[in-house]
Amino acid sequence: MKIMVPIKRVIDYAVKIRVKPDKTGVETSNVKMSMNPFCEIALEEALRIKESGLATEVVAVSMGPTQCVDTLRTGLAMGAERGIYVEAKGDLFPLSVAKILKKLIEIEKPGLLILGKQAIDDDCNQTGQMVAGLLGWPQGTFASKVLLDKEKQVATVEREVDGGLETLCLDLPAVITTDLRLNQPRYATLPNIMKAKSKVIKKFTLLDLNVEIKPDLEIVEVREPPKRKAGVIVSSVDELIDKLRNEAHVI
Amino acid sequence: MAAIGAIIHRALSKRTLPLATTSISRSISALVIVEHEGGAIKPQSVSAVAAAKSLSDDDNTIAMLLAGSGPSLHLAASRAATCHPSVSQVLVADSDKFSYSLAEPWAKLVHLVHQRGGYSHVIAASSSFGKNVLPRAAALLDVSPITDIVEISGSSQFVRPIYAGNALCTVRYTGANPCMLTIRATSFPVPPVSSDSKLNEAPISQVDLSTFDEDITGKSRYVGHTSQDTERPDLGNARIVVTGGRGLKSAENFKMLEKLAEKLGAAVGATRAAVDAGFVPNDLQVGQTGKIVAPELYMAFGVSGAIQHLAGMRDSKVIVAVNKDADAPIFQVADYGLVGDLFVVIPELSEKLPGKK
Numbered sequence: 001m002k003i004m005v006p007i008k009r010v011i012d013y014a015v016k017i018r019v020k021p022d023k024t025g026v027e028t029s030n031v032k033m034s035m036n037p038f039c040e041i042a043l044e045e046a047l048r049i050k051e052s053g054l055a056t057e058v059v060a061v062s063m064g065p066t067q068c069v070d071t072l073r074t075g076l077a078m079g080a081e082r083g084i085y086v087e088a089k090g091d092l093f094p095l096s097v098a099k100i101l102k103k104l105i106e107i108e109k110p111g112l113l114i115l116g117k118q119a120i121d122d123d124c125n126q127t128g129q130m131v132a133g134l135l136g137w138p139q140g141t142f143a144s145k146v147l148l149d150k151e152k153q154v155a156t157v158e159r160e161v162d163g164g165l166e167t168l169c170l171d172l173p174a175v176i177t178t179d180l181r182l183n184q185p186r187y188a189t190l191p192n193i194m195k196a197k198s199k200v201i202k203k204f205t206l207l208d209l210n211v212e213i214k215p216d217l218e219i220v221e222v223r224e225p226p227k228r229k230a231g232v233i234v235s236s237v238d239e240l241i242d243k244l245r246n247e248a249h250v251i
Numbered sequence: 252m253a254a255i256g257a258i259i260h261r262a263l264s265k266r267t268l269p270l271a272t273t274s275i276s277r278s279i280s281a282l283v284i285v286e287h288e289g290g291a292i293k294p295q296s297v298s299a300v301a302a303a304k305s306l307s308d309d310d311n312t313i314a315m316l317l318a319g320s321g322p323s324l325h326l327a328a329s330r331a332a333t334c335h336p337s338v339s340q341v342l343v344a345d346s347d348k349f350s351y352s353l354a355e356p357w358a359k360l361v362h363l364v365h366q367r368g369g370y371s372h373v374i375a376a377s378s379s380f381g382k383n384v385l386p387r388a389a390a391l392l393d394v395s396p397i398t399d400i401v402e403i404s405g406s407s408q409f410v411r412p413i414y415a416g417n418a419l420c421t422v423r424y425t426g427a428n429p430c431m432l433t434i435r436a437t438s439f440p441v442p443p444v445s446s447d448s449k450l451n452e453a454p455i456s457q458v459d460l461s462t463f464d465e466d467i468t469g470k471s472r473y474v475g476h477t478s479q480d481t482e483r484p485d486l487g488n489a490r491i492v493v494t495g496g497r498g499l500k501s502a503e504n505f506k507m508l509e510k511l512a513e514k515l516g517a518a519v520g521a522t523r524a525a526v527d528a529g530f531v532p533n534d535l536q537v538g539q540t541g542k543i544v545a546p547e548l549y550m551a552f553g554v555s556g557a558i559q560h561l562a563g564m565r566d567s568k569v570i571v572a573v574n575k576d577a578d579a580p581i582f583q584v585a586d587y588g589l590v591g592d593l594f595v596v597i598p599e600l601s602e603k604l605p606g607k608k
Binding site for chain 2: 163241
């Protein structure tokens, strides 16, 4: 079985973002970019499944501007066998990404698609569910544990839901999206980074895949959130209780 | 001929365009996807109705969709019928397929109900259920959904946080019907319903499931569920939230916080650091990757104030921070800060605070 893992290049999670003065978006030039943390977890899970002998190959996929190839190289250095890069300019909303993934899945025929639960830039949390819907595959979102049964061709997925954990059993092929606690992603070692340079990244254009992007969303404005007004430092518990009772009226 | 064609075309487009736009702005018919449990509707679903109401100033038609099986479904439906004065219809899908909230049958159901009702908007709360089901249903309908809306400015323009709440993005939906949204429940508060407001009771009707396609829905099965039983209020909807971070040092010390919470009638939350350190289970996590809360009072103990945590609580009305590090970033968002040792402050607070109202 083959596992496909889509990965996204985003602003590094530790960077404090700046909104552009013209309010068209967030400053991305000269800003450190990395693989989306949830995508790292997805890739790690795919690699662990392969290492336990339940999968034969892990294919990493990324789409967007040319620099996404660097993110793919990171994925290859972590241990993916090969990469697929889809060249696309402009805003790619999750519906478009899901449609592109559907085409790639029709070409590659993986038995499992593992994605991060959300990208930390647009915070959408949609792509995995949408590609599952387009393919008619079952979905296991927000996974904190994944167990594969090769004989029965099912995946048992433990999911993080409001108020606890839920366990589902999915017929393969299936789509799984990863939550934070699924695993601890590995670091790419220097020898593996060197090896990754010779691994194959196949390039597609939207024309090759025959995917039409018709955005039905328009970004009107991006602005900074309102600042909270400066607070006060109190010196004692008594003063705090007094303020909460007589000034804020919350207790 | 070509010239005449162009003129006719222009005349037609001139006439049809304004008509088309007015018809969109005039008739809002929203379908709200409802979560229910034990015969009660979840409060966040009533917030979704409040959001549907705010799509325009006119009288919107709002239908609520409930699915499940057994008597608790029908009890929930009767409650839905009176939960908000703007509800005009309650749709009930009664089948074993909906006994558990699996995305596959639910997405099919939303697709089916939309095909019959032709709704302009489909809305769910941004809970783990809403986030699981709505994008899948949107893909079946070939439209782009919009996640976690905090503000509605017109029937097709919405504001949502991006980059962990460090920026607010205004988006306009330009696609075909339905416009599919998940809303952040804390941004759409529901005014309390007075007990004597039995004026309107929305009609309840059954969804005809005879054409429901079964192929897809058999591919996933519910196995089990483990829940964290607490008697305290639900974290997402509590009026007061007390949160502990790594500064609490151990699971044992969280008991101290629980005692304070009990006194205040508050919910207990935690930072990712406290969850990762194993102090508390992960469903208590407040932050970008956990729950997003906006209580009236948020008290953070031993919380440094990482970006990912702030994203989950920055909309709280009053924020109190207790930390021994005076330079902790949490003090920049706190209304009241107390620099001190939480092991002294928490017991003192527990002792001096008035009991739960």
